Amino acid sequence: MTTTRIGVTAREPRAHVExxxxALAPRLISRDAVxxxxxxxxxxxxxxxxDEVHVEIDVGPGCTLEIEDVGGTVAYRGPRSSWILEVRIGAGGTLLWHGLPFVVTDGADVExxxxxxxxxDARAVIRETLVLGRHGERGGRLISALSVVDRSGPVLLERLDADGRVPEPGVLGSNRVLDAVIAVGFRPPPRPGDLELDRPGAMARHLSDHTHGSPLDPVWDAWVARAEERSPTREPVLAR
Known part of the structure; x- marks a missing residue:
């Protein structure tokens, strides 16, 4: 197993980016001091x-890291594969990750x-789209677990276990696409039907049998805008 690592640390005149x-190849598009x-x-x-994919993300204090997914991911038939993401967001930091569809094909088994x-005061907005099967397929098995914690304890703990061969009522049912925008560390603009967390955060979801036409695009835009609202008196931590 090899590890993909992305890290950003505030520094004048341009942030240090590692x-x-x-398994993934990160490429720098742009940067400024923070x-x-x-x-x-x-x-x-x-x-x-x-396959075992391991990704580490480290957002330094006062920094914003925007990750843009290119091409999405397709999981193919075979023994169980794993996708492990570990993220640490420093004080006052923000992570914005707009993921493209993660497709679990027939015969695939993915965790x-x-x-x-x-x-x-760390924040994150994540867009993830989980898809059981390509066009004409029912899809394989997917276990997807999410854990978000801060200094006070758990913010969000969730586990989804779905199998396209044996769809279950109350999980995905006849749908094969689960689109979601997840915000943690702040209160995004509320919408009817969104899940508001007990701690600062919310989740918007859309179930469908296709990936196009999701109503969550404007939700992503609005929640990212709110995440990036900061007090004008806040000073980033800059390394020299």
Missing amino acids: LVVG RAHVAVAAAGMVLLGG RRSSLILES
């Missing part, structure tokens, strides 16, 4: 059966585990 290629925009794409065929650790 990019390590693993912000970096990075694109990620598969470095090879991902995910083949038995996704994402964990986020938030320091004081």
